[in-house]
Amino acid sequence: MENREVAAVFEEISNLMKILQDDPKWTFKAAAYDRAKRSIESYPERLEDIARDPNRKLTDIPGIGEDLAKKISELIETGQSRYHQEQLAKIPRSLLDLLQLQTVGPQKVRLFYKELNIRSVDELEAAARAGRLRNLPGMSVKSEENILKAIEVFRHAAGRFRLDTAFETAEELAAWLCEFKPVEQVTPAGSLRRGRETVGDLDLLVTGRDHPGTAEHFVKFPGVATILAKGEDKVSVKLKNDLQVDVRLLDRSAYGAALQYFTGSKEHNVALRDRAKRRGWKLSEYGLFHGDKVLARRTEEEIYAQLGLPWIPPELRENLGEIEAAEKGTLPKLVELRDIRGDLQMHTTASDGRASIEEMAEAAKQLGYQYILITDHSKAVTIANGLDEKRAVEHIRRIHAARQKVKGIEIWAGSEVDILGDGRLDYPDVLLKQFDIVLVSVHSRMTMLAEEMTARLLRALENPYVRILGHPTGRQILKRDPFAFDLEKVLDAAQRHGVILELNGSPERLDLCDRHVKLARDRGMKIIISTDAHAPEHFKLMRYGVTTARRGWMEKSGVLNTLPPQKLLASLRPLPR
Ligand code: DGT
Ligand code: CA
Ligand code: CA
Ligand code: ZN
16 A cells, blocks of 8 residues: 555544544544555555564654554455445535545534535535525535535546546556566556646556457556557556556557557647648558558657658647647747756745755765745735744744755755745745845635736736746646636736746646746746645656646746856846945
8 A cells, every 4th residue: 555545544534623623632533544644645655564673663753653554454454444434424425525626624614505505516516506605614605616616627537537647557567577588578658657737547658578368467457447458469457547558568669659649639649640641641550551551660760750840848748839839840849847057946844844954964975956936925825834924034044054065956945935925925024135045925715806806916926036926827736727817917027027926836736837847948938836835855846737737838948947047037027235
């Protein structure tokens, strides 16, 4: 059992406690489960390994006491927790789906269930449409409307998976497949290879010497729930997390053609096939043909070259102008992960992060980074233990002190300052001026009208100390749509003031999204890509940010944190004298 699976069970137990409230100490216990969940999720080692090691104790993990350690052992040994199952049996299973809706937490679920006996998203929708939610305590016509919007997002999200889930699952599957010796190569294709923010299913291409054997081996992967199809050259399964995996077993000679075809997108393929047709040729998953004659099929490069084009990076293959650009020789030279020289949004134990300033700096240094910006939350974000003015000043001092301890990397003092409801900032200018770089973002009142939100953001950008706008649209993938606001106006203002937009690379945000990155790029605006790390192991999420930037056609020159430290500082909005 993976750490994230244990964390998911703990999260569900906490939610069940908050919905049921039938344990006299439920608030206390739920908080303990929440704490344990966060700790486990980011724990750098596998819990299974610790549990198996006679010299180690699960209770050494922060937030894990005797009772929770027992639950973890039980989960690892049996795949289940009896306590969890007992709690689950107390409510209709479909009730938990409500938690997927934005603005609906356990308290609201409890309210709907107790007051109106609502047991599923369908029943909640019916109640909202009938106007039966608005009169419940704490509800209004507005919040009823928001629930209907959230249900729409929920239905749209159903059946899609976040990029990080797809990526991690593909890695596990590839490792499993490679354990079977005749397997030569495993390559993810489809939307994962194109780096889309969500994927519908996983497409894996496998070459090797023994395909019937490979298929047999593949379906024994421990995560497989059902086998959907098993043929000569294709196996489809559904995993326990509901993700479908299509595996194609290929011959090496036509590998490039299959890779090109199954990478897609469908729209890109259709345009490319038309191009082949205009030359009197045929392009398929088996190759590029002139009659029976093979023109190209071994590599993607050969296929594109035969069609008179340079190889096109998978992230661009959406038929959004990339074929025309390839034809003209104006394809962008996309930014790469190795171009990144530092990370400009991260949290430490001072607010809601899980590592110290020094630990974050050491980890960044290990990655070869030249600088980091520490951006703990400001006081308005109480749930993230935001810093009040006094703590912020102390924190700046500690960041300065950390520079003496960790050499060889610039450690900049920053803050993720909350943009208050009216667009004022959560800190006064006298404090803002003490930071090296101020990043600002919205964390509250996200359902306000578009005009209000636009005015709020514009006012925030006017503050002369503001240099980066963090996760500019507030969306959370598969959970929360961007808030309503006039993006054009905000881009205009950011450009005018020299405020840099963040591409928050955390795979639950990817905000700016690919399309917005493209918009910014086409206006000649630059971005920074950050991870919003809450622990050292989150630095690796940078890859998702870079992928999204690439999908937005960004080149290295458009991403400021590819610059060395002094050049980066010189490129930011000049500070007031
Ligand atoms: P997804 O799974 O919804 O995130 O998106 P994809 O792009 O992975 O789509 P999927 O899994 O249905 O198919 C994988 C690739 O196979 C797709 O990107 C392009 C290719 N493909 C699938 N259906 C067609 C088709 O009807 N025509 C062409 N030309 N290519 C197709
Ligand atoms: Ca797919
Ligand atoms: Ca597929
Ligand atoms: Zn934030």
